[in-house]
Amino acid sequence: MREEPEQRIERTAINVWRTHGLITAIILLILVGAVFAVSYWFEWPYWISAIGLGVTLVIAIIHLGLIPPIRWRRWRYQLYDQEIYIQHGIIIVKRTLVPMIRVQHVDTKQGPILKKFNLSTLQVSTAATTHSIPALTVKEAERLRDQISILARVDQDDI
Structure with a gap:
């Protein structure tokens, strides 16, 4: 593990x-x-x-x-070359590995409350579902979006 x-x-x-x-x-x-x-x-x-x-x-x-x-305290994430590791939950801690090869597209989202705090949510979409990493700075969310997009494209080219 x-x-x-x-x-x-x-x-x-x-x-x-x-x-x-x-x-x-x-x-x-x-x-x-x-x-x-x-x-x-x-x-x-x-x-x-x-x-x-x-x-x-x-x-x-x-x-x-x-x-x-x-x-x-529970919300954490890590970006690797081959996958995205997301952990969250209060009573039940959920740990998710999203393989880069499954990523279809990556978005950033910002509603009025997030905008007030200068934050953004990163959404990673696969064929099955969408995974979110909330409350990132706008700059960090955009950097991660671009990096995941590049890593997912490289993995797709490897097939």
């Missing part, structure tokens, strides 16, 4: 994931507010809204405080 990959994604990924968690928490709070309004209108017991608020607060604490740093 291979050693753990050495390369890490950017530490600011923690802030990206916390931003996603905050957006989720706000949406859940809006839904809890709607349940509260409906329970007031139809004179339902208020404990229904209280349970919704409690569950929302627990979810927010987990997604804003606990998960992002653990997720960042």
Whole structure:
């Protein structure tokens, strides 16, 4: 079995994931507010809204405080001449080897939250699926994209 990959994604990924968690928490709070309004209108017991608020607060604490740093510590990748090694997961750690010979194309992706933090996601597509390496600097994602493209092309020429 291979050693753990050495390369890490950017530490600011923690802030990206916390931003996603905050957006989720706000949406859940809006839904809890709607349940509260409906329970007031139809004179339902208020404990229904209280349970919704409690569950929302627990979810927010987990997604804003606990998960992002653990997720960042687990995310690693390594680029070799013949394959890409990706490791991620919080409870179940998934290790994936993507052979260069299977790579069909490589993309970089940047949404509004990643753009705010000057980060990008690298996506490696094979015939079966797409593998992603999130939260790389834009420069690093472009460098890896170009390097993987060259390595995949060389492997295709070897066939």
